[in-house]
Amino acid sequence: MFEMATGSGKTLVMAGLILECCKQGYQNFIFFVNSTSILEKTKLNFTDSASSKYLFSENININDENTEIKSINNLNESHNNAINIYFSTIQGLFSLFTKAKENAITLEDLKDQKLVFLADEAHHLNTETKKKLNDSEASEKRNWESVVKLALKQNKDNLLLEFSATIPKEKSVEEKYKNLKVATYTLKEFSEDKFCKNIYSLSYENKELETRFLGACVSSLYKELLAQHHNIENFKPCILFKSERIEDSKENQERFNAFLENLSPLDLENFFHYSRNAFFKAAKSFFDEQKHTPNLVALLQNKFKESVQINTNNEKELEKSMLLLNSLEDRDNPKRVIFSVDKLNEGWDVLNLFDIVRLKNKASQKDTTKDAQLIGRGARYYPFSYNDFKSSRTEFYQRKFDLSNPLSALERLDYHAIYDSEFIAQLKKELQVLGLGFVNEKQTIPLTPTKRFKCYYASNTKNKNKNLFNKDYTDPVKVKLQSLHVPLFAFGVREKKVDFKEENKGDKTYYKPYTLDKIPLNYFLKALNLKNLNFKTLKKAFKKHAFNNKVGFIEQYISHLKTNFHKNQKFDDNEILLKLAVYIIGNLKDTLLKEQDKYEVSALELKEFETHNKSLSASEWEKDIPPYEWLLFKDMRKLDSDLERKFLDFINDHKEILDKKFKEWCVLRNDHFTELKVFCNIENSPFYAQGFEPDFILFAQTHEDEFLGFTCYMEAKGEHLEPSSAWKKEFLEMLENTTLKSHNKKLHLKGLPFFTFTNNNRTLNAEFVEAFHQIFKDKEC
Structure with a gap:
């Protein structure tokens, strides 16, 4: 079982496993899932080399032989020197194995075949394992889990590889997978590692649909024009309008087009006048500054016109619609407005969904679960090239901007709904179960320093090579x-x-x-x-x-x-x-x-950190930290992960060691203070000139000399992210025993190994602990 968050690369892992299995002698694969739309999407990803989401190389070479991917209708069609994949729904697989049909695969056919079964959305495969079944699950008991077991047993060499983002919490199911989990990467971890957009709830007091229509279009247009203004290419934010029933969806699409046709400058003026939302105020300022306001009505009418819309409830156009829906990021796909009911809650591959609009006014418990699922799909980060962020680096796929940065608008998913405190509170709970949460609009909080001694840091710059x-x-x-x-x-x-x-x-x-x-x-x-x-x-x-x-x-x-x-x-x-x-x-x-x-990086030099006039943007994502007296800013309440909390707890548990060694000391949680960014200056390193913003910095003053500073850089890093940040580790090691001087001031620099937990998040990295004691446990300085 591969338990992996939506968007974290499940299908890519699946493709890699297909190649590995082929290398080990497996040629025939059966891919199955509960949904036709997911099935068709995956079929394209695996077999259509013209698709932008095709997962294999143009030429596949295994064991020094060319190999092709073939989609087959029967195992008798199996080709030698090829990867043969039979695609089916779970329901179709049951029907295939239990009802005799001409030219169909039967259980008998499987006995002489060495097969790999690939089960996507495998949480649907546990109806037999669950002790308590509802009526529909009971009727599926023989259809799904048991028929897969039966097929698997036909040959002792058969393999079953299961994939799911949401394994049921029942004890019996957890017990079943206890020793079968190969990988676990939950949506909570995915989000904490910044691979998700920030999620905002925009609540409307006006119940008219037209207000939500306009809010979503303004939001989408602002994000698009903001990206253009910063030379960010191929940034097309999409909107999903979600209705309760198919007939409602079709009616809402007609109403949307009528709204666009009749839109006037006065509508926009009123909308911005009555909006108290900081996001819409920022949008209005941007439109004014960039001279878009006089043409705003025409822009909105053109950008969201009927020809760029898709209604997923049109069965006649469903196949064509699904192709378009699964390639919304493509440059040549003009679609950006989607009307739907529930078809897209599971299995929809989309990164550039930036606005979800709930068109139903009344809500139920069932609605919050479905909407949370949909938000989970839209929350995946949409990567884009900007400055130093290139696709070869992990940071390209992560959120880049602090909430106070205007460009953070390009990293937010907005959920537009009628103001209903009970519904939003329930939705928030559903999102927390998934490992997500809403961000409140930013608040600027001034930071008050707790220490008065001078804090020194190392600084350098990077510039284009002049020679x-x-x-x-x-x-x-x-x-x-x-x-x-x-x-x-x-x-x-x-x-x-x-x-x-x-x-x-x-x-x-x-x-x-x-x-x-x-x-x-x-x-x-x-x-x-x-x-x-x-x-x-x-x-x-x-x-x-x-x-x-x-x-x-x-x-x-x-x-x-x-x-x-x-x-x-x-x-x-x-x-x-x-x-x-x-x-x-x-x-x-x-x-x-x-x-x-290439850039040239200047030598490190000593500078004093100005602790006054600092502030941070607070949000609901931030977790409260105990007000440790040794934190440089007592108002600093921002952590990105539980790992950072553990780091602060470690420092607090060892503060007596630091008290003994130093006259004064404090720890700064580095919330993108730009002056503290240092650039890799390791010559001939592939990471030369890349920026490094350490998570935490320890500033200290020695007992001996008030002009002698001691600064230690520290990083809290998840074990799975450690390889991609290896260069930072090398850079931290390079800082060891570096001394900087400026006039009568002197600064000792230190860098600690990563603060990382290993052994399935149970054991603190011994290298960090050993280095910490080696640096800080000796005599006072």
């Missing part, structure tokens, strides 16, 4: 080309890449080193043209070499280098030789571009 045009790139390009592992290029395969573990990359079983003169000069000349690398560019980049034309460049520089080719690579075909040359020159060009995009 780009005077630099020679011979060495970095040489390192890159010599470390290449060129994928196999062969007939009938455009590009065939073997994805081995890092330790196998240099294994001569797979690769052999050859000098690049194996590829004749004329192919490199053609490749340089195809990659738009002219003589002038090469001359500037490779100053060490005295060449007068491109031929000279290839002869003097390229041809002598050695790189690694696949053991089966042939060098006897014109087309293949050109592809090899293009691949190598492409890597040369990529290295040049990367080198020219």
Whole structure:
């Protein structure tokens, strides 16, 4: 069982497991789920290479052989050297195995087959395990769990891999999976790790639907134009209008289009005038400042017109609608307004849903559960490129902005509903069960320092390298080309890449080193043209070499280098030789571009932290912290996770050690204080110039000298995030024993290992504890 939050990569893990099972000799897979819409969506993800959400490489190579993905209707259709997947609903699987049909899979067919069963939304598979069943579950008892068990037992080598975001809490079910869970990553952890949007509840006192229509459209348009203003591309916020019944949904769509047609500047003026919401006030200010206000009506009418709408209740258009609904993030998909009832509560893959509008005025317990499910789907973070945040970094997929930053509007999901305190309170409880919660509109809280001694910190800056045009790139390009592992290029395969573990990359079983003169000069000349690398560019980049034309460049520089080719690579075909040359020159060009995009990081210098005039934005996400007297700011009430609370408890339990060592000390919870950001200055590190904002900083004053400061940087990090933050660990280690001076002031810097719990969150990292005692338990200073 893989218990993984919605949006955390369940289907991607599934795809990886399919490849691993294939590597171990399994060729036939049966994927099943309870919902037709999820089934069709997954079928596209696994089999449609033209889909933007296709999960496999263009060419799949397993055990040094090309492998294809095939969707089959019968195990008799199974292809050799292929991954064969039979897609079915649970209900369809039961019918298939229990009712004889021509050309259908039967239980008898399974006896000689080695199969992998992939069960998505597997919480529906526990009707037999549960002790207490309601009427519908009782009728499904034989349909679902038992028929899967029966199919699984047909061959001793069969595998069942289950996936769910919500395993039932019944004791019998928990007992069943006790020793079967391979991975657990709950929505609560997913959210605390910032992979979710912030969720806001916007409550409307006016019960007219038109007010909610306008609020959602203003919210969506503001987010879109704000992204455009900051050069953030492909940012199309979508709106979901949720009705109670199908006929209501169709009627509400008609009413929405009539509202748009009749919208006037006076409607907007009244809306902003009576709105007390800080978010809408920020939207109004933005529209005014950017001169959008005079054209706002026309903008709203154009952006949300009927041609960009989908109604999921139109059965005739359902198949087409589901394709569009599962590709809303695509540039060429214009749809952004969805009208629905319950079809999208489960299995809907969407990242750019930013507004959910509840159109029903009265609410029930059943409604809160469904709406919480829907909010859980929409809460997944929509990643976008901005400044240093690139898709190769984990931070690209996490929330980036403090709530006080205007760009935090691009990281919020707004739930629009009639003001009903009882309903909202109940919905809040349902969300808490899922591990989510509403954020209250930001409040700016001034921070009062508890300590008066001078706090020193290390500071540096990063700037674009000013010597780009005077630099020679011979060495970095040489390192890159010599470390290449060129994928196999062969007939009938455009590009065939073997994805081995890092330790196998240099294994001569797979690769052999050859000098690049194996590829004749004329192919490199053609490749340089195809990659738009002219003589002038090469001359500037490779100053060490005295060449007068491109031929000279290839002869003097390229041809002598050695790189690694696949053991089966042939060098006897014109087309293949050109592809090899293009691949190598492409890597040369990529290295040049990367080198020219580099920053220079200045040396660390000592600065004093100004503790006055600081503030933070408080929200409901923030958990109360005991008012420890050693916290620098007594009003600081912001924590991102339970791990940070445990860190503060650890400090409090060991405060006597710190009291003994220092004259004065305090701990700052770093709430994005920009001046405290330091940049990685480890030369030749792939993370050079990346910014680091430590979670906690310990400031201390020694007994001996009031001008001698002691600063220690500390990070509380979840075990699953530790690998992606390894460079921060390296940077913290580099700070060890660094001393900075400025006039009569001196600062000792220290960096502790990550504060991490291992062994399923039960054991504190021994490395941290040992380092803490080593640094702080010696004599006073």
